[in-house]
Amino acid sequence: MKGLFKRIYYGFFSRLFKWKFHRIKASLKPLVPVYLVDIDNTLADTWPSLQELVYDKEQDRYRSLSVFLGMRKLIVCKRKVAKVIFISARGFLSYRTTRQWLRSCGLEGCDLILVAHAADKMYYIKTLISMELPVVYIDDLSYNHEHGDMKLYDELIQEVNGLPLTYLGIKEIEIINSNKKTDEIDHQDTQKTCENFSDYCQH
DSSP states (O other), X not given: OHHHHHHHHHHHHHHHHHHHHHHHHHTOOTTOOEEEEOOBTTTEEOHHHHHHOOOSSHHHHHHHOEEOHHHHHXXXXXXXXXXXXXXXXXXXXXXXXXXXXXXXXXXXXXXXXXXXXXXXXXXXXXXXXXXXXXEEEEOOOEEOGGGTOOEEOHHHHHHHHTXXXXXXXXXXXXXXXXXXXXXTOOHHHHHHHHHHTGGGGOO
């Protein structure tokens, strides 16, 4: 019975977000780049919170996350010339909390898609590619940080690298976020970050 409920639960929300994505697709413009951006360990400094074990509720943990200002500033820079869609493997019921967190980071107005597993993101990636849109995918595609032994979704990364898109993985994300975690980041740093990655949003 529990397994049946779980299938119905995941099936319902999976279809709901695909329906939401269908509506997003209708608003996309030819030749305008689409940025698919992961949240945890890409935009949000997530993995330390998994080790702290001080949160009674998952939503409280999500609310507490710090934002990587390097990535935030890159997104703010690029959303002027591109469509930004956040995509995250989080519990479906965290949608509202995640949107509130994005708003608190000054990233309101961007679309948000939640999936059950990292591999489920491929549906959205391949759909955009089939529309012949320029796609930039930013995702560390890592896991197991909380156990002190970070691992990568190697097979998924290999599949992504075989697609006609621009992929910014863990190494590029670390460069963008290096020393960008505090409010000490200045305008010159921001401009340099945008210039270094400007080719990822040309159209």
